Amino acid sequence: MDIRPLNDDDEDRRKAFALFRQALLGIADFGRTSPETEARYLAGGKPLGGFEGDILRGVVNGYDASITLPGGGRVRHLSVTHVGVSPDATRRGIARRLIVEQLRRARAEGYVVAGLRASDARIYGRYGYGVASWSVRHELDLTQAGLAVSAPREGLRIIDARESFALFRQIADADPAPRAATLSRWDGWWSMQEYRTFQGSTPYHAVVFGPEGNERGYLRFHVEPSENWFTSSRRTVIVDDLVAHDDEAWQVLISHLFTHDILHRVVFPSRPVDDPLPLLLHNPRALEISGQRDESWIRPLDLEALLYARRYGGTRQVTIAVEDDIFHDNGGIWSVGPGGVERSSCSPEAHLAIAELTTLIFGAQSASFLAASGRINAISADATEELDRVFATSRRPHSGISF
Numbered sequence: 001m002d003i004r005p006l007n008d009d010d011e012d013r014r015k016a017f018a019l020f021r022q023a024l025l026g027i028a029d030f031g032r033t034s035p036e037t038e039a040r041y042l043a044g045g046k047p048l049g050g051f052e053g054d055i056l057r058g059v060v061n062g063y064d065a066s067i068t069l070p071g072g073g074r075v076r077h078l079s080v081t082h083v084g085v086s087p088d089a090t091r092r093g094i095a096r097r098l099i100v101e102q103l104r105r106a107r108a109e110g111y112v113v114a115g116l117r118a119s120d121a122r123i124y125g126r127y128g129y130g131v132a133s134w135s136v137r138h139e140l141d142l143t144q145a146g147l148a149v150s151a152p153r154e155g156l157r158i159i160d161a162r163e164s165f166a167l168f169r170q171i172a173d174a175d176p177a178p179r180a181a182t183l184s185r186w187d188g189w190w191s192m193q194e195y196r197t198f199q200g201s202t203p204y205h206a207v208v209f210g211p212e213g214n215e216r217g218y219l220r221f222h223v224e225p226s227e228n229w230f231t232s233s234r235r236t237v238i239v240d241d242l243v244a245h246d247d248e249a250w251q252v253l254i255s256h257l258f259t260h261d262i263l264h265r266v267v268f269p270s271r272p273v274d275d276p277l278p279l280l281l282h283n284p285r286a287l288e289i290s291g292q293r294d295e296s297w298i299r300p301l302d303l304e305a306l307l308y309a310r311r312y313g314g315t316r317q318v319t320i321a322v323e324d325d326i327f328h329d330n331g332g333i334w335s336v337g338p339g340g341v342e343r344s345s346c347s348p349e350a351h352l353a354i355a356e357l358t359t360l361i362f363g364a365q366s367a368s369f370l371a372a373s374g375r376i377n378a379i380s381a382d383a384t385e386e387l388d389r390v391f392a393t394s395r396r397p398h399s400g401i402s403f
């Protein structure tokens with residue numbers, strides 16, 4: 001199979017996207033009704049095609065972004081998407097060849113990690129992708145919850161959800177202390193948000209917090225389709241995006257949802273596993289937390305750069321032996337701890353594969369958790385506890401966006 005880039009022109013990009021849609025089944029051909037949206041969405045992508053002769057059999061795509069690490073550092077992130085193989089050519093290793101080739105090229109281009117959202121949790125571990133963040137779904141019963149904290153209404157502005165994308169983007173980009181796993185959002189991602197907002201079958205709404213020119217957060221949401229909104233006893237909105245630069249901004253934006261007398265319910269499809277929302281409520285039982293699932297899958301390309309960009313806690317250095325089947329030079333023994341990171345020749349205190357190291361680096365799970373499930377092998381309980389301290393984070397990673 002011949003693998004080559006498919007980004008010479010818009011037509012090539014459209015072909016690659018069409019093959020992905022054929023494989024995924026659930027994405028509409030919106031290029032028919034809105035060719036400009038499709039062109040904007042696909043511009044900036046780096047699709048690779050797998051050909052047998054002249055026939056395109058499989059595709060992978062990627063967009064340029066950066067990702068936040070614990071401690072606030074950021075590294076270059078290839079946002080991998082549109083992984084698809086024609087249904088009549090699956091299970092012949094086409095996806096494997098495309099995915100590995102994409103990783104090689106991304107590394108050569110200077111990306112520190114590749115990252116994606118998985119349609120199925122069993123696909124990507126074999127290529128060294130590890131789970132770097134988890135998410136949960138929140139369903140809030142506004143009629144029962146009540147706010148335990150009184151947040152001011154001042155500083156909130158209801159704005160036009162369709163016409164304010166430049167402002168949303170500015171606020172998201174200016175977040176001073178994003179959680180680990182937060183991604184910078186690229187043009188194509190924003191164009192899809194705009195498209196959905198304009199094409200949605202129900203209305204979209206938005207509110208921002210903070211003085212004009214110095215906003216500190218926003219909330220975008222839309223109305224859940226309902227047979228009869230006027231008489232329904234389950235009038236629900238779905239939160240599409242919530243950006244808050246600080247605790248006050250978050251409290252005020254959530255409180256805003258309680259000011260709508262018309263509403264009964266709010267759904268947050270993706271929140272961090274340690275979201276403080278239950279504590280904001282007078283009656284935390286009015287919040288149903290469900291659907292815990294893998295969110296960010298990250299594949300280190302340049303492990304040294306990734307390890308250097310993170311900050312560490314702990315009381316001493318720990319030596320770990322890392323295995324990487326694809327990029328062998330990522331593997332070997334590393335010393336990690338409050339003194340930083342370096343290659344080591346000491347005897348390792350723990351053995352782990354690159355995917356599990358990714359989970360630790362982002363703080364998605366603790367070393368104890370990984371050891372309990374046999375995913376890392378430590379020589380002693382002391383080594384595991386020290387790894388817990390070295391990789392400890394105050395907030396769990398979460399990105400909040402899918403792509």
Ligand SMILES: CC(C)(COP(=O)(O)OP(=O)(O)OC[C@H]1O[C@@H](n2cnc3c(N)ncnc32)[C@H](O)[C@@H]1OP(=O)(O)O)[C@@H](O)C(=O)NCCC(=O)NCCS
Pocket residue numbers: 023024058082083084085086089090091092093094095096097117118119120122123
């Ligand atoms: C996922 C997909 C790209 C795999 O393509 P493929 O060419 O069949 O993949 P390969 O032949 O290289 O091998 C895939 C391996 O993953 C395994 N696998 C595990 N779960 C899988 C899943 N849900 N789907 C596909 N493969 C899966 C296969 O069993 C196979 O392992 P094996 O080699 O040990 O048998 C293809 O099934 C597809 O296009 N699916 C629909 C679109 C999609 O879901 N894309 C992912 C978006 S994140």
